Amino acid sequence: xxxxxxLKGGASMKRKWALLGVLMVAIAVLALGYGAIAKQGCNCAxxxxxxxxxxxxxxxxxxxxxxxxxxxxxxxxxVYAIEGATGRQVAIKYIAEVPxxxxxxxxxxxxxxxxxxxxxxxxxxxDFHYTxxxxxxxxxxxxxxxxxxxxxxxxxxxxxxxxEAGVSGRVLGGGWLYRTPYSPHFLxxxxxxxxxxxSWAGTYIEVNAYGxxxxxxxxxxxxxxxxxxxxxxxxxxxxxxxxx
Numbered sequence: 001x002x003x004x005x006x007l008k009g010g011a012s013m014k015r016k017w018a019l020l021g022v023l024m025v026a027i028a029v030l031a032l033g034y035g036a037i038a039k040q041g042c043n044c045a046x047x048x049x050x051x052x053x054x055x056x057x058x059x060x061x062x063x064x065x066x067x068x069x070x071x072x073x074x075x076x077x078x079v080y081a082i083e084g085a086t087g088r089q090v091a092i093k094y095i096a097e098v099p100x101x102x103x104x105x106x107x108x109x110x111x112x113x114x115x116x117x118x119x120x121x122x123x124x125x126x127d128f129h130y131t132x133x134x135x136x137x138x139x140x141x142x143x144x145x146x147x148x149x150x151x152x153x154x155x156x157x158x159x160x161x162x163x164e165a166g167v168s169g170r171v172l173g174g175g176w177l178y179r180t181p182y183s184p185h186f187l188x189x190x191x192x193x194x195x196x197x198x199s200w201a202g203t204y205i206e207v208n209a210y211g212x213x214x215x216x217x218x219x220x221x222x223x224x225x226x227x228x229x230x231x232x233x234x235x236x237x238x239x240x241x242x243x244x
Contacts, residue, residue: 054138054209056242059096059119059235061222072096074235079122087128087139095120096235103156103224103231116156119235120148121163121218126204127239139172139204140239145196145216149188158188159230160221163196166243169212172204188220207240214239 059072079091098117124143129136147163164182171177183196196216206212215238222231236242 054207054240056238056240057094057236058242060233061098061102062232062234064221064230064232070102072098084126087126089126091122091124092237093120093122094235094237096233097152098156098222098231098233100153103153103222104227104229116151116153116224117158117220117222117233118148118150118152119218119220119233120150121216121235121237122146123216123237123239125214125239128204138207138239140207140214141202141204142167142198142214142216143201144198145218147194147196147218149192149218149220151190154190155225157190157223157225158192158220159223160185160219161188161192161194162186162219163194164217164219165196165198166213166215166217167198167200167203167205168243169205169207169214169240172206177203177205209241212240213243215243 057074057076059074060069061072062069073096075095077093077095079093080089081091082089096119097115100114100116103116123145126141126143127139129138131137142165145163145165147161149158149161151157162183162185164180166180168178169176177200179198179200181196181199183194186192186194205214207214215236217234217236220233222233224230
């Protein structure tokens with residue numbers, strides 16, 4: 001009797017271990033699947049340009065009195081990416097912030113004591129690529145750039161701002177295009193937004209690491225009160241080789 005109970009208990013324990021093993025395998029499979037989905041989600045916005053290296057993003061502030069230049073990190077946010085039969089429609093937002101310590105810390109910041117000013121530029125474009133032999137050729141048609149100027153410190157004001165766009169490259173179908181227009185200078189103050197439609201909007205230009213690009217730049221001159229000190233704050237995004 002005791003032997004039967006022992007055998008029965010052993011069988012029950014084996015079933016439990018077998019069930020636990022199946023459960024662990026299922027969890028591992030789900031984890032791998034989630035990791036693959038997360039990786040795909042992270043790369044869906046700009047994976048093509050990031051893999052090819054044909055993208056350049058830069059932000060910095062410059063002290064107009066001393067000439068000191070400080071590089072700033074840039075954050076990216078995917079607005080949308082719509083896949084089409086021949087390419088995709090994309091909008092990506094690029095955000096850079098000036099730490100308060102770089103301008104002189106204010107004690108009564110409106111929202112975040114660690115940030116004094118924020119610049120945002122969103123690039124709206126279409127792109128596609130095809131392979132010729134062993135070379136991938138990428139073409140980008142920019143629709144517009146949208147800029148935002150935002151002060152997060154009541155003692156820091158934007159006194160001069162503008163948007164700029166640049167293009168240089170081979171036009172799809174033949175020819176070469178080179179232009180650099182900018183929107184009018186204006187007083188952004190504590191908050192402002194502007195939209196720039198380049199004169200070549202909708203034109204497909206080849207972009208690469210050898211001198212062809214589609215670029216946008218947002219600029220602001222910052223005034224820090226009560227010191228009266230001033231800085232230039234620039235944020236640029238380029239598909240292809242950067243001219244700035």
